[in-house]
Amino acid sequence: MTDGYAPGRWRILALVGFAELFVMTLWFSASAVSPELTQMWGLSESEQAWLTNAVQLGFVVGAVLSASLTISDTFPPRYVFAGSALLGAAATGVIATFVHSALPAIVLRFITGVSLAGVYPTGMKMMAGWFKRGRGLAIGVLVGALTVGSATPHLLRVAGGVGNPRLVLYGAMALSLVGAGLALLYREGPYQPEPSPFDPRAIGRILRDRSVALANGGYFGHMWELYAVWTWIPVYLAASFAHRGVSNPEELASLLTFGTIAIGGVGAWLAGSAADRWGRTTVTATSMIISGSATVLAGVFFGARVWLVTLFVLVWGFVIVADSAQFSAAVSELADPSYVGSALTLQTAIGFLLTIGSIQLIPEFAGIVGWRWAFLPLFFGPLLGTVSMALLRRHPDASKLAGGVG
Numbered sequence: 001m002t003d004g005y006a007p008g009r010w011r012i013l014a015l016v017g018f019a020e021l022f023v024m025t026l027w028f029s030a031s032a033v034s035p036e037l038t039q040m041w042g043l044s045e046s047e048q049a050w051l052t053n054a055v056q057l058g059f060v061v062g063a064v065l066s067a068s069l070t071i072s073d074t075f076p077p078r079y080v081f082a083g084s085a086l087l088g089a090a091a092t093g094v095i096a097t098f099v100h101s102a103l104p105a106i107v108l109r110f111i112t113g114v115s116l117a118g119v120y121p122t123g124m125k126m127m128a129g130w131f132k133r134g135r136g137l138a139i140g141v142l143v144g145a146l147t148v149g150s151a152t153p154h155l156l157r158v159a160g161g162v163g164n165p166r167l168v169l170y171g172a173m174a175l176s177l178v179g180a181g182l183a184l185l186y187r188e189g190p191y192q193p194e195p196s197p198f199d200p201r202a203i204g205r206i207l208r209d210r211s212v213a214l215a216n217g218g219y220f221g222h223m224w225e226l227y228a229v230w231t232w233i234p235v236y237l238a239a240s241f242a243h244r245g246v247s248n249p250e251e252l253a254s255l256l257t258f259g260t261i262a263i264g265g266v267g268a269w270l271a272g273s274a275a276d277r278w279g280r281t282t283v284t285a286t287s288m289i290i291s292g293s294a295t296v297l298a299g300v301f302f303g304a305r306v307w308l309v310t311l312f313v314l315v316w317g318f319v320i321v322a323d324s325a326q327f328s329a330a331v332s333e334l335a336d337p338s339y340v341g342s343a344l345t346l347q348t349a350i351g352f353l354l355t356i357g358s359i360q361l362i363p364e365f366a367g368i369v370g371w372r373w374a375f376l377p378l379f380f381g382p383l384l385g386t387v388s389m390a391l392l393r394r395h396p397d398a399s400k401l402a403g404g405v406g
Contacts, residue, residue, distance in 0.1 A: 006190045009130045013138055015182055017145040020123045022179030023085040024149030025156075026092055026112055027055060029172035030105065031231060032153035033165035035250065037105070040165070045363055047102040052231045054106045056356045058113020059120075063349030066117055066342075077126045078186040084118025085180035089173045091115065096169035120146060121345040128332045128340060129189030136280060136329045136402060140272020143325035144265035149175075150230065151261035158255050206343045211334045211397035214388050216347050218284050219327035221385020223351035225291060225378040226320055228358035232374065233257055233313065235363075236298065239371040243303040256310060260317035267322035272329075279406040280326040281393035285386045287323035291316060292382030295375040302372040330392075333400050354381075 030037065031052045038048055065071075071080060091111040099105045123142055131138035152175070156168045206212060234250075234257040241249035267287075275283040294316040301312045328344055335343035358378060366374035392398060398406040 006130050006132075009138075009189075012130045012186065012189065013127065013141055015185060016123055016126050017141050019081065019085075019179040019182035019186075020119065020142055021145035021149040021152075022175040022182070023081075023088065023119050024116070024146045025152045025172040025175045026088045027116065027150045028052070028230070029092055029153045029169050030095065030109055030165075032157050032254070033168050036163060036165040041101055041105075043102055047106070049231075049360055049363060050102075050106050051109055052227075053356050053359050054109035055113035055116070056227065056352050056359065058110035058115075059117045060113075060349050060353045060356075061110075062114035062117030063121065063345045063352070065114075066121070066345045071118070076188075077122045077129075078183050080118050081122045081126070081183040081186070082180040084115045084122070085176050085183065088112045088115035088119070089176035089180070092169055092176070093173045096166045096173065117345070117349070121348050124328050124332070124344050125340060126186055126189070129191050131189075132191050133403060134276055135332065136275040136326055137269070137272040139325040139329045139332070140268045140270075140275070143272075143321065143328070144268035147264040147268060147321050148262045151258045151265075154234070154254050154258035154261070158251065158258065162251060162254070206335060206339065206346055209335065211392060211395050211400075212331055212343060214392035214395060215327055215330040215334060216350065217388030218288070218323075218330075218385040218392070219347055219351050220354055221381040221383070221388065222284070222288060222323055222327065224354050224358050224381025224385075225295065226324065227352075227355035228362050228378055229295075229316070229320060229375065230261055231359050232362045232366075233260055235366075236302075236371050236374060237309070237313065240302045240304075240309055241306065244306065246306060252306075256313060259310075260313045263314050263317045264321035267318040267320075268325050271322035272325055275326045275329070276402050277405070279393075280330045280401045281389045281398065281406050284323040284326050285389045285393075287319045288382035288386045288389075291320040292379050292386070294320070295378045295382075298375045299373040330401055333402075334397055 034043070034048045034051055037043060037051070091108045095105050095108050099108065124139055127138045127142050128135060153168050153172055156171045160167055234253045237253035237256055238249045241252055246252060271283050271287065294312070297312065301309055328347065331343050331347055332340050358381070361377055362374050365377055393406055
């Protein structure tokens with residue numbers, strides 16, 4: 001091991017990346033088939049939103065519990081990851097097999113969210129244990145895997161899940177079980193701190209750290225936009241194509257939704273490499289400026305030719321998640337090394353709590369102005385996030401980011 005490069009790191013990168021991809025298919029497994037579930041169960045618009053929001057809320061609760069109890073810093077991460085994946089797979093399988101109404105589905109989606117709080121932040125810690133240099137790229141690949149996994153249910157729907165929601169749910173469950181098995185093959189990295197004792201004061205120290213707070217501020221602005229777009233982009237696209245007079249607008253919208261979310265995996269990977277060279281604050285601010293502008297431009301492109309709308313949402317999908325990993329990489333570099341797992345879990349907990357508000361807001365706002373301008377309220381998240389990262393760039397601790405690049 002020389003110059004911060006650990007032998008075997010690329011094998012671990014592939015292992016954890018694929019495990020993350022497979023398990024994260026659970027996230028939008030029910031949301032992707034909400035048109036079918038709405039017809040079968042008679043869901044209201046609010047209940048449709050809660051198929052996603054229950055996961056977000058469950059993730060927040062699970063992340064707060066994990067951070068408060070320092071679970072990811074106390075127990076071997078492969079067991080936390082695999083056990084959480086099994087719980088999420090079981091909850092999804094129960095929905096597919098036994099559920100026929102909204103309330104039990106929402107409860108089980110909440111449990112799925114709790115389980116995923118043991119997967120995503122834990123996966124970032126696992127990756128950080130193998131990468132001291134090139135950490136932005138490594139966590140970028142992990143977030144890219146999360147992004148493709150989140151998009152996969154939409155692809156399953158196009159491949160046979162239209163009118164057959166159980167196919168999508170069972171498919172996500174099976175992939176999650178594969179991910180759990182892969183996680184068990186992980187071994188501790190050379191940069192993995194020794195398990196830390198439970199310390200109830202650790203969270204207070206994390207919250208009082210100015211540079212960590214600024215990195216989190218960027219992440220919170222980013223999250224205000226991200227999951228609301230991922231949740232409602234299929235509805236926006238279907239409305240845009242219907243306005244244009246396209247035949248089968250829902251199928252085309254599902255296919256393009258997969259592309260819009262999945263291309264973010266490429267964005268996260270390339271942005272990770274760029275951030276290691278040019279700085280985390282520069283890459284994150286640039287991404288948020290572009291994606292924030294897209295929340296306004298969505299109204300301009302609504303109802304345009306299919307190829308124009310396709311190009312627009314693919315660019316938006318590329319940049320909207322490109323910066324995501326870099327906020328986490330920044331916290332892994334700025335926080336107390338003994339409690340990096342808890343700092344990352346706390347960051348994601350608050351970020352996902354914000355997504356509940358933005359996800360719920362968009363259809364309400366669309367009811368007033370229509371889907372053409374529905375994404376306008378999301379603009380303020382990237383704006384505030386950009387300001388936060390500009391302040392972090394001027395902070396003395398910016399020298400700890402990306403090997404001193406900032």
